[in-house]
Amino acid sequence: MADESEASGGGAQNPAASWPERPSTDYGFLERALGDASADAFVHVGDRFDDDMRYLTRFSGPDRDFAFVFVGDTAGGDATSTLCAPALFEAQAKREFPGDEVRMENVDDPAGERARALLDEALGGDGTVLVPQGVPHDAALYLERAGYELRSTSAVDDARAVKTxxxxxxxxxxxxxxxxxxxxxxxxxxxxxxxxxxxxxxxxxxxxxxxxxxxxxxxxxxxxxxxxxxxxxxxxxxxxxxxxxxxxxxxxxxxxxxxxxxxxxxxxxxxxxxxxxxxxxxxxxxxxxxxxxxxxxxxxxxxxxxxxxxxxxxxxxxxxxxxxxxxxxxxxxxxxxxxxxxxxxxxxxxxxxxxxxxxxxxxxxxxxxxxxxxxxxxxxxxxxxxxxxxxxxxxxxxxxxxxxxx
Structure with missing residues (x-):
């Protein structure tokens, strides 16, 4: 247990003390989820108020949708994690995202369309994609109309439940x-x-x-x-x-x-x-x-x-x-x-x-x-x-x- 005097006011916690480093995210749980489902990729779309996106990307902005795409090694190469963020947020995205690549996209392009384009590069318009239940409907439609089969997964919820x-x-x-x-x-x-x-x-x-x-x-x-x-x-x-x-x-x-x-x-x-x-x-x-x-x-x-x-x-x-x-x-x-x-x-x-x-x-x-x-x-x-x-x-x-x- 924490020291009671510190928590209750008897032992001062310095208000100016620096915070721990920003937690990272180990995407091994997504690789396992893809393997279990025989799927090729995982996609989620949301803004900074979407806590799944906050967990997946550690990116704290903007207040409009951006996309996260994880392509598994079943696609023929190494697994890759990509954040598609608006160009105005380039410095922040590169500073905060723990994954492999940050792509800066036209702010006017729908986030689901940006995710679809990235999947096309990796999978060529064919494959099974896992999405959380909370993925926006329009983003799901972009992916389905491009020919991808979507399956719901609880992998993010399950990973978030156990803290590092x-x-x-x-x-x-x-x-x-x-x-x-x-x-x-x-x-x-x-x-x-x-x-x-x-x-x-x-x-x-x-x-x-x-x-x-x-x-x-x-x-x-x-x-x-x-x-x-x-x-x-x-x-x-x-x-x-x-x-x-x-x-x-x-x-x-x-x-x-x-x-x-x-x-x-x-x-x-x-x-x-x-x-x-x-x-x-x-x-x-x-x-x-x-x-x-x-x-x-x-x-x-x-x-x-x-x-x-x-x-x-x-x-x-x-x-x-x-x-x-x-x-x-x-x-x-x-x-x-x-x-x-x-x-x-x-x-x-x-x-x-x-x-x-x-x-x-x-x-x-x-x-x-x-x-x-x-x-x-x-x-x-x-x-x-x-x-x-x-x-x-x-x-x-x-x-x-x-x-x-x-």
Whole structure:
């Protein structure tokens, strides 16, 4: 586990420290996918908002479609990986793309047409091409009309689910920055004072929006951007799992903070804590105890490491929450899965509801929760990587319902 003092604010992470090198992508998984399917090439088309393209090319722009083409050695030569990018992005593409060749194309040519032309050079208009399910329809039509047989593949999703050491370095760094944002929020809550039915901080009412702005400033100082993912609810709005609105914060009600920023290489952090200022130990205390016990039950399952069925992690967490008298699958109670994968997407494979075994290198959230829209909500979430013989928390952060200065 990461050093708790560093994550919680006791040991300073230098905001000016350089980031790990940009992760590369080993295209061996595409060679294997082509071999298994007796296919000749792989093609994907998308823009910088397409996380599969971000993973395949490590290219962070532009906001219009570009193409990635991988031709296997079955075509008669060595396997080759090519990025077809608009000419205005030549320097950036050559700097960021880890593959064999960058081709600069006319910005007016459709990306699917550029991919088709490159395939024609290698395959002569005949062959089987693998594409992810998310390939744009127009790009698929360009390829099919040129005579290529298209087959869908999950190869990219499968490869993204298991992180390399360089990817884990990025995830650890983002998660440490996420913890600094959480520490800022917890400190503000600890410093706030009750005044009737509202909390005051530095001379004014404390709201979810005011707290969110403080978190986001801290995230920016540590080199990550909030990406619109700083979710903070208070009281009933805690039951809204993605609340980013403005709500006053009152003494005695739950304040749920789910912070999920994105780092410069595209990888996300994800951390959730729940606090109560001047609580009376009622519903929120019982819910917190149940959620904390559920997370510990999930960790106990993850202690087995690689090979444990993902679904058993969820089932044990859900069983623990049910043992405390809360419903599972409906409100009031535990209304979502125990966790999901995190990488260049905030939500990606694996799901802890799936029956498949977890593999070493998979990064997942562990985030049981209990919600009641008439009361509030409690969730505790940490980000872990599965190892051969257990798991590692990517950045430890203390738990506790009463906020402390960090």
């Amino acid at each position: 050491e360089s990817e884990l370095d990025c995830l650890r760094r983002v998660q440490r920055a996420t913890a600094r944002g959480m520490a800022r929020a917890e400190t503000i809550l600890a410093e706030s004072t009750a005044d009737g039915d509202e909390l005051l901080w530095e001379g004014g009412p404390l709201s979810t929006e005011r707290l969110r702005r403080q978190v986001n400033v801290t995230l920016a100082a540590y080199g990550v951007r909030d990406a619109g993912n700083t979710v903070i609810g208070a009281g009933p709005s805690c039951a809204d799992l993605h609340f980013t609105g403005t709500d006053g914060i009152a003494p005695g009600e739950t304040v749920l903070l789910d912070i999920s920023p994105r780092g410069p290489h595209g990888y996300y952090g994800d951390l959730t804590r729940t606090f109560v200022v001047d609580g009376d130990g009622g519903w929120e205390r019982r819910a917190y105890v149940a959620v904390e016990a559920a997370q510990n039950a999930a960790f106990d399952e993850l202690d087995a490491g690689a090979g444990v069925a993902a679904s058993t992690v969820h089932e044990e967490a859900a069983a623990e929450i049910a043992a405390y008298g809360f419903s599972v699958g409906e409100e009031p109670g535990f209304t979502h899965g125990t966790g999901h994968g995190v990488g260049v997407s905030l939500h990606e494979a694996p799901s802890l509801r799936a029956d498949a075994p977890l593999e070493a290198g998979m990064v997942v959230t562990v985030e049981p929760g209990v919600y009641d829209s008439s009361q509030g909500g409690v969730r505790i979430e940490d980000l872990v990587v599965v190892t051969e013989d257990g798991y590692e928390v990517l950045a430890a952060y203390p738990t506790g319902i009463v906020p402390q200065e960090r």
